[in-house]
Amino acid sequence: MFKTFFNPGSFEKLASKLNLPILILSCVSMITGLIIIFYFSPDDYQQGSTVKIMYIHVPAAYISLMTFAIMAIYSIISLAFKMPFGFIINKALAPIGAVFTLICIVSGSLWGKPMWGTWWVWDARLTSVFILFITYILVILIRQSFTNIEIGEKISAVFVILGSINLPIIKFSVDWWNTLHQPASISKLSSPSIDITMLIPLLIMTVAFMSITLNIALISIRYEIINRKRQI
Amino acid sequence: MSIFVKLASFFKINLFNKIVNFLIIIGAIIKREFIITYRNFFNILTIVIFFILGIFIFVFATGPDIKEYKEIIIGIIWTLLLFSSAISIDKFYQDDFNDGSIIVFYISSISLEFYVIIKIIISWFFWQLPFFIVIPIISLFLDINIIKLKLLLLSFLIGSPILTMLSSISSSMNLLNDKNTVIGNLIVIILSIPVIIFGVGIINASPEIINPQLNILLGILLLFIAITPWISASCIKIGLRNS
Numbered sequence: 001m002f003k004t005f006f007n008p009g010s011f012e013k014l015a016s017k018l019n020l021p022i023l024i025l026s027c028v029s030m031i032t033g034l035i036i037i038f039y040f041s042p043d044d045y046q047q048g049s050t051v052k053i054m055y056i057h058v059p060a061a062y063i064s065l066m067t068f069a070i071m072a073i074y075s076i077i078s079l080a081f082k083m084p085f086g087f088i089i090n091k092a093l094a095p096i097g098a099v100f101t102l103i104c105i106v107s108g109s110l111w112g113k114p115m116w117g118t119w120w121v122w123d124a125r126l127t128s129v130f131i132l133f134i135t136y137i138l139v140i141l142i143r144q145s146f147t148n149i150e151i152g153e154k155i156s157a158v159f160v161i162l163g164s165i166n167l168p169i170i171k172f173s174v175d176w177w178n179t180l181h182q183p184a185s186i187s188k189l190s191s192p193s194i195d196i197t198m199l200i201p202l203l204i205m206t207v208a209f210m211s212i213t214l215n216i217a218l219i220s221i222r223y224e225i226i227n228r229k230r231q232i
Numbered sequence: 233m234s235i236f237v238k239l240a241s242f243f244k245i246n247l248f249n250k251i252v253n254f255l256i257i258i259g260a261i262i263k264r265e266f267i268i269t270y271r272n273f274f275n276i277l278t279i280v281i282f283f284i285l286g287i288f289i290f291v292f293a294t295g296p297d298i299k300e301y302k303e304i305i306i307g308i309i310w311t312l313l314l315f316s317s318a319i320s321i322d323k324f325y326q327d328d329f330n331d332g333s334i335i336v337f338y339i340s341s342i343s344l345e346f347y348v349i350i351k352i353i354i355s356w357f358f359w360q361l362p363f364f365i366v367i368p369i370i371s372l373f374l375d376i377n378i379i380k381l382k383l384l385l386l387s388f389l390i391g392s393p394i395l396t397m398l399s400s401i402s403s404s405m406n407l408l409n410d411k412n413t414v415i416g417n418l419i420v421i422i423l424s425i426p427v428i429i430f431g432v433g434i435i436n437a438s439p440e441i442i443n444p445q446l447n448i449l450l451g452i453l454l455l456f457i458a459i460t461p462w463i464s465a466s467c468i469k470i471g472l473r474n475s
Contacts, residue, residue, distance in 0.1 A: 079466075131425065138418060142405075145412030154470045155405050158463065162401070162423060 008085050008225045015218040026211035033204040041201050053111040059209035060104040067097035072164035075157035087153035092220040098136035124173040125181040135163040265354045279316050286312040298375050306435045317395040318420040324403030345461040360392040383435045390449050391431040397460040404464040407471035
């Protein structure tokens with residue numbers, strides 16, 4: 001079981017089996033989520049219909065953090081035990097994470113203009129997410145600035161480990177500092193501070209975003225594995 | 233040093249011999265670095281002039297009325313200090329790597345981590361100490377009072393070793409980088425964000441929260457002292473094995 005996630009051959013077999021079910025899951029959950037959001041979910045009494053941006057914003061933010069955490073774990077393991085499979089994961093996940101961080105920032109500022117009155121505030125949460133976006137871009141750039149690809153992968157893995165210091169700062173910035181950004185809505189699992197009619201579409205959209213990410217990641221990891229096998 | 237060798241050969245003690253060998257190697261490395269940096273002294277002068285010119289360009293860009301930007305001048309000085317240590321990263325390991333002397337250190341009896349520590353100490357001595365002379369002179373131009381100047385020097389005393397260690401990390405990462413050399417400066421800048429936050433925060437804060445911020449900056453310094461030798465040494469090893 002543990003070996004499947006570090007052996008390229010068995011991972012490729014698993015990925016080719018999982019690809020179609022995850023594609024179906026992502027389509028179904030995305031369509032049902034969007035239908036529930038636009039026809040059944042109520043508007044907020046203060047924010048009006050702009051609350052519907054949250055169903056895009058929050059899952060994108062989850063994925064931007066989770067992708068970087070997975071990249072950091074795989075970088076540590078692949079540098080420590082000399083497994084090149086982690087570098088394949090890094091190469092596949094970095095652009096996905098960058099795109100979802102960009103979606104998170106853009107949707108947040110689209111929500112912020114009518115609600116807060118500005119596109120951007122130099123707030124702890126917003127600034128640290130923007131630093132995360134720049135870190136993703138630097139991870140991609142570092143790998144491409146070496147002619148020898150092996151060194152670029154190793155150096156960018158080192159940089160991913162260094163950049164993962166940012167993750168707890170992003171997660172807890174709303175608790176540590178007095179920020180304009182509101183604290184997490186569904187972190188308190190026993191009594192979430194969000195109504196059940198809004199919680200259900202949010203959870204469905206989270207599932208949809210995660211399955212889309214997994215689908216793209218599996219395709220690009222499989223592409224990378226097959227490409228490297230051909231080169232050898 | 234030769235007295236130690238004679239003493240060691242006289243007593244014929246193995247451990248003593250090893251320690252003396254160790255001290256001789258360290259002394260030789262320190263002497264070599266001092267000579268190299270001393271002969272390239274104009275490099276340091278260039279960095280210092282970059283800092284002064286940056287301040288002057290800022291004044292030209294915003295106008296000569298100093299009272300308008302009294303609140304932000306500490307931030308400007310810290311930013312320029314960061315930039316001047318970010319543009320000097322090429323001088324860290326690149327020359328040693330190109331002429332092959334890092335391989336000699338690698339196969340000698342001391343570890344590469346120790347070489348990195350010595351290199352960091354000497355680089356801090358040569359590249360950051362001149363700013364302790366320049367900052368008071370600049371503060372006369374910019375009308376910074378003596379209390380703020382003392383706090384600025386204190387925060388720079390703690391913050392400058394962190395900047396040197398970030399330059400060390402970035403320089404060891406970019407040893408074999410041949411396509412995109414600017415990325416090393418970006419690594420220094422993006423990793424130095426907490427140093428800038430707390431370094432400027434100490435000076436602009438109210439007196440009762442100076443001590444906690446100082447403690448946080450000291451904590452960052454200790455963290456970097458702990459991790460920098462290992463990161464730099466492993467990056468140099470990655471470079472050595474693939475070149």
